[in-house]
Amino acid sequence: MKWPWSAPSIRVRLTAWYAVVLTAMMIVYATATFVAVRHEFLEQLDDQLHDDFETAESLLTRTADGRIVWAGDRHQDPDSDEVRVYEVWSPAGEQIHRSGASVALPPVAVASTHASYRYETVAGNNERWRTLTAPITIGGHAVVLRVSRSEERLRNQLWEILVVLVFGSPLVVVLAGVGGYLLARRALLPIDHLASEAQRITAERLHERLTVPNQRDEIGRLTGVINDTFARLESSFDQLRRFTADASHELRTPLAVVRGIGEAAVTERRSPKEYEDAIGSMLEEVDRMTTLVETLLRLSHGDAGRIRVSREPLDLGQLARDVTSSLGILVEERNQKLMLDIADGVVVPVDRLVLREAVTNVLDNAIKYSPAGSTVAIRVGRIGDEALLAIADEGPGIPPEHRERIFHRFFRVDEARSRDGGGSGLGLAIAKWAVDIHGGAITVEQRPGGGSEFRILLPLTPAVATTHDQKTTQMRLGG
Numbered sequence: 146m147k148w149p150w151s152a153p154s155i156r157v158r159l160t161a162w163y164a165v166v167l168t169a170m171m172i173v174y175a176t177a178t179f180v181a182v183r184h185e186f187l188e189q190l191d192d193q194l195h196d197d198f199e200t201a202e203s204l205l206t207r208t209a210d211g212r213i214v215w216a217g218d219r220h221q222d223p224d225s226d227e228v229r230v231y232e233v234w235s236p237a238g239e240q241i242h243r244s245g246a247s248v249a250l251p252p253v254a255v256a257s258t259h260a261s262y263r264y265e266t267v268a269g270n271n272e273r274w275r276t277l278t279a280p281i282t283i284g285g286h287a288v289v290l291r292v293s294r295s296e297e298r299l300r301n302q303l304w305e306i307l308v309v310l311v312f313g314s315p316l317v318v319v320l321a322g323v324g325g326y327l328l329a330r331r332a333l334l335p336i337d338h339l340a341s342e343a344q345r346i347t348a349e350r351l352h353e354r355l356t357v358p359n360q361r362d363e364i365g366r367l368t369g370v371i372n373d374t375f376a377r378l379e380s381s382f383d384q385l386r387r388f389t390a391d392a393s394h395e396l397r398t399p400l401a402v403v404r405g406i407g408e409a410a411v412t413e414r415r416s417p418k419e420y421e422d423a424i425g426s427m428l429e430e431v432d433r434m435t436t437l438v439e440t441l442l443r444l445s446h447g448d449a450g451r452i453r454v455s456r457e458p459l460d461l462g463q464l465a466r467d468v469t470s471s472l473g474i475l476v477e478e479r480n481q482k483l484m485l486d487i488a489d490g491v492v493v494p495v496d497r498l499v500l501r502e503a504v505t506n507v508l509d510n511a512i513k514y515s516p517a518g519s520t521v522a523i524r525v526g527r528i529g530d531e532a533l534l535a536i537a538d539e540g541p542g543i544p545p546e547h548r549e550r551i552f553h554r555f556f557r558v559d560e561a562r563s564r565d566g567g568g569s570g571l572g573l574a575i576a577k578w579a580v581d582i583h584g585g586a587i588t589v590e591q592r593p594g595g596g597s598e599f600r601i602l603l604p605l606t607p608a609v610a611t612t613h614d615q616k617t618t619q620m621r622l623g624g
């Protein structure tokens with residue numbers, strides 16, 4: 146069972162964290178405030194007590210008959226004072242004067258009263274009294290004066306402050322929590338909006354984009370990132386659709402041919418020789434389809450990273466010679482010339498079979514798309530820390546706008562011509578994949594006198610694995 150609290154929303158969590166932090170801060174703040182106020186109040190009380198003490202010291206006098214009384218107008222009636230008590234004690238520990246509030250305070254320990262002021266808190270009438278005791282002389286006689294002030298008012302004030310702090314703080318936390326919740330909700334509202342907008346965008350509506358309210362804020366940036374992801378997804382979907390459509394189209398033609406031949410063969414009675422020819426043509430088409438399907442399968446394995454390449458040192462010049470001799474028959478048929486310019490010892494760490502296929506495809510194109518009697522030049526050498534294999538022909542060349550796309554699957558500059566030559570539009574896609582997987586690059590350029598030059602560059606030392614992985618990922622679907 147799923148509890149509603151098992152995954153609270155961000156705004157609830159934000160508010161909870163906010164409230165917890167605020168509560169901790171309020172506790173610290175309230176405690177610090179209370180301690181500081183209490184300290185300040187006690188200091189004020191002691192100051193007042195000191196003033197009282199000095200007043201009493203200057204105003205208490207001794208009469209001729211030895212009594213201690215208040216002099217002057219002040220404190221005419223100290224007995225009406227509710228909060229203060231003045232006591233004079235003789236060195237023998239006898240109380241010889243008392244005025245102020247009527248409260249029973251403990252006697253002064255005269256013996257332990259030294260020259261300095263002594264502040265202390267004592268109990269009297271269930272209240273606490275702050276006292277200041279010190280020896281003085283009145284009329285030349287040494288006595289001990291104790292002035293006391295009730296702490297009650299101070300305690301009441303402190304209590305009120307405590308009540309305000311104790312009951313006010315939770316109120317502040319609750320109010321701030323509600324405010325925080327509303328703020329969090331307001332701040333997160335665009336995310337809810339974003340989620341419902343994103344939900345609307347399905348595979349069929351991938352061209353739609355989220356609206357960006359403010360590009361500069363965090364939500365705006367997030368929306369931008371999501372929109373970019375949708376754009377990439379849309380392009381991948383498009384490529385996938387195109388690829389599927391192209392592959393089906395590619396298979397449909399030979400299938401139609403097979404069907405046509407088959408239908409023509411069965412509508413009329415034919416000689417065994419004619420049947421043989423029909424079956425031969427059908428098998429040719431089946432071969433075409435098999436090659437196509439195998440190539441597609443290999444490309445898809447390459448995309449999925451399922452093709453293992455085993456790198457071994459390979460002499461690029463030797464590979465060029467091998468490919469040239471295996472395609473020699475085509476060159477002869479077309480009365481073309483091959484020119485080889487091969488540097489010795491250009492060794493690259495590659496998978497021989499994979500790279501051989503790439504070079505074969507490029508050379509096959511150079512022969513196929515160049516006129517009879519023309520020359521195809523193959524060059525192997527080094528450029529910096531890379532090996533170069535260049536194949537130049539005297540064919541029609543490739544228009545600049547197509548130079549990148551010819552490496553895409555099923556792309557052909559001239560569809561009819563490519564088909565006639567038995568091309569499926571996958572040769573260069575395979576070549577690019579094979580070169581990429583070795584951390585190399587394949588490019589095409591226009592030659593000054595017409596014709597194109599395909600250049601395969603390969604690192605002379607093994608490429609870093611990540612480069613290969615990245616390139617493989619990039620070429621998926623798009624390659």
Ligand code: ADP
Binds near residue numbers: 506540551556564574
């Ligand atoms: P195809 O099977 O059609 O040859 P490729 O992938 O090998 O497929 O090549 C893609 C397209 O690039 C070809 O259809 C052709 O239009 C163009 N192309 C490739 N190589 C050459 C070349 N050497 N000269 C002119 N065009 C070329």
